[in-house]
Amino acid sequence: MNLKSRAKINLTLDVLYKRKDGYHEVKMIMQEIELSDNIVFKECNKIEVNCSHPFVPSGSSNLVYKAVELVKEATGVDAGISIEIEKKIPVAAGLGGGSSNAATTIIGLNKLWDLGLTDQEMENIASKLGADVPFFVKGGTQLATGIGEDLTKLTKAPKLWVVLAKPNLGISTKEVYQNLDANKILCHPKTDRMITAIEKKDIKEICTNVGNVLESVTLHRYSNVRILKSKMSEMGANSSLMSGSGPTVYGLCEGYDKAIQIAKGLGPLSEEIFVTKFV
Numbered sequence: 393m394n395l396k397s398r399a400k401i402n403l404t405l406d407v408l409y410k411r412k413d414g415y416h417e418v419k420m421i422m423q424e425i426e427l428s429d430n431i432v433f434k435e436c437n438k439i440e441v442n443c444s445h446p447f448v449p450s451g452s453s454n455l456v457y458k459a460v461e462l463v464k465e466a467t468g469v470d471a472g473i474s475i476e477i478e479k480k481i482p483v484a485a486g487l488g489g490g491s492s493n494a495a496t497t498i499i500g501l502n503k504l505w506d507l508g509l510t511d512q513e514m515e516n517i518a519s520k521l522g523a524d525v526p527f528f529v530k531g532g533t534q535l536a537t538g539i540g541e542d543l544t545k546l547t548k549a550p551k552l553w554v555v556l557a558k559p560n561l562g563i564s565t566k567e568v569y570q571n572l573d574a575n576k577i578l579c580h581p582k583t584d585r586m587i588t589a590i591e592k593k594d595i596k597e598i599c600t601n602v603g604n605v606l607e608s609v610t611l612h613r614y615s616n617v618r619i620l621k622s623k624m625s626e627m628g629a630n631s632s633l634m635s636g637s638g639p640t641v642y643g644l645c646e647g648y649d650k651a652i653q654i655a656k657g658l659g660p661l662s663e664e665i666f667v668t669k670f671v
């Protein structure tokens with residue numbers, strides 16, 4: 393069996409405060425995009441996870457392996473599986489690639505092993521793997537609160553094209569959060585306005601209200617992320633923003649031709665550029 397494992401971007405990402413457990417209380421709107429990895433499931437008598445990408449581990453430290461173990465633990469199934477991850481989503485990029493692979497694994501095993509798990513049960517398993525993992529069980533457009541695991545499905549957002557540019561550096565989410573002072577955030581995104589804009593399918597308002605407080609950490613440290621963001625806007629994207637903890641920057645466009653034109657213009661500045669769209 394083959395399943396697509398799609399990436400996400402954060403249309404908004406607000407941090408409300410740092411919690412006692414060290415995590416940050418967030419309020420963010422996540423959007424699933426078409427860019428995807430391919431996950432291949434094959435019958436096997438033990439757990440095997442392979443990925444040929446140089447920065448993604450094979451074997452037991454891959455999030456997918458951990459997802460298989462958790463599904464087995466939660467359901468009592470005694471079976472093996474061989475999983476191959478064909479990577480296209482840039483790694484450590486703010487696009488949730490590993491989280492998506494883990495959620496797709498839970499969904500895949502639910503089908504293959506005929507487990508009858510509900511979405512809620514799959515989200516509960518997913519939340520043990522990482523803050524971003526539960527989002528990918530249902531995908532689409534969702535409001536995420538808590539550390540990212542309290543989810544509310546929103547109306548499907550209107551179709552927008554997305555130009556992604558990933559600078560040649562990997563970013564640790566943990567480090568970005570550690571370098572954020574939640575008490576000194578000057579400008580919080582207007583999440584509620586974004587929700588209304590999505591409900592009304594108001595593209596202009598959606599593009600006006602994108603915002604990510606983690607930009608204050610990553611843009612400050614890396615000039616190439618700053619440059620990519622301003623170039624996207626200069627070249628005519630309706631808006632541009634860093635996704636998650638970065639360093640990927642995205643530009644939103646109403647038309648495919650504009651998105652392609654921007655992607656071509658960014659060529660010399662970034663090795664990994666994709667044109668994709670909202671799911």
Ligand SMILES: C[C@@](CO)(OP(=O)(O)O)[C@H](O)COP(=O)(O)OP(=O)(O)OC[C@H]1O[C@@H](n2ccc(N)nc2=O)[C@H](O)[C@@H]1O
Nearest residue numbers: 414415416486487488522523524539565566569636637638
């Ligand atoms: C920033 C976001 C936005 O969507 O995405 P990415 O940039 O990773 O794609 C997420 O909050 C990332 O979610 P995820 O990547 O699953 O995070 P986890 O593995 O659970 O946590 C990694 C580390 O980030 C910090 N962390 C994570 C989530 C959160 N709400 N507060 C935190 O402080 C913690 O230090 C944790 O040890």
Ligand SMILES: Nc1ncnc2c1ncn2[C@@H]1O[C@H](COP(=O)(O)OP(=O)(O)O)[C@@H](O)[C@H]1O
Nearest residue numbers: 447454455483484485486487488489490491493
């Ligand atoms: N299946 C996986 N796909 C991608 N990265 C993985 C996977 N399993 C473990 N990792 C590790 O998780 C880290 C974060 O990767 P990723 O999920 O792509 O980040 P982000 O959420 O910032 O886009 C990487 O350094 C990688 O080594």
